[in-house]
Each structure stands twice: as C-alpha cells, then as structure tokens.
Amino acid sequence: MIDDLRGQIDVLDKKILSLLKERFVIAQQIGDLKKGNDLPVVDEDREALILKKLAEVSIKEGLNPDFVCSVYELIFKESRRLQC
Numbered sequence: 001m002i003d004d005l006r007g008q009i010d011v012l013d014k015k016i017l018s019l020l021k022e023r024f025v026i027a028q029q030i031g032d033l034k035k036g037n038d039l040p041v042v043d044e045d046r047e048a049l050i051l052k053k054l055a056e057v058s059i060k061e062g063l064n065p066d067f068v069c070s071v072y073e074l075i076f077k078e079s080r081r082l083q084c
Contacts, residue, residue: 034083035083041080
C-alpha cells in the first residue's frame, strides 16, 4: 500500500519537473524578448499580481498560501537567472 502511494508521488514529481522545465523554457524566451526590446528582467508588478492570484487559488484549494508563494518566489528567482 505505501509503495503504491509512493509510486504515485514519484509520477507526480516527474510531472512537476516536466512542467517546471516547460515554464523555464518559456521564461528564457521571454528573456530573449526583453533583451531585444531593452526591457528590465524583473517585472515587480507582474510578480506581485501572480503571487496574489496564487494565494487566492491556494486558499480555495486548501493549500497553505505562504508555502505556495514561497515556492513561486524560488521559481521567479530561477526565471530571472535564466533571463539574464
């Protein structure tokens, strides 16, 4: 029983990593566009809006919004690194 559940978690972990990879590829494309148009890497207004929406969805889904926002702050940090 526990092995089956852990197997399900393993499958979900692979999906999460695949989605992160896809997100980072798009972030790099956005970085290329920003460079080509002399735009700053960081868009604080956009990040704040995303975090606000994620917090709202997290609450509706029964997730800890502080945790979710902390995860996304790390995702933003890596996205900015890739855009430089």
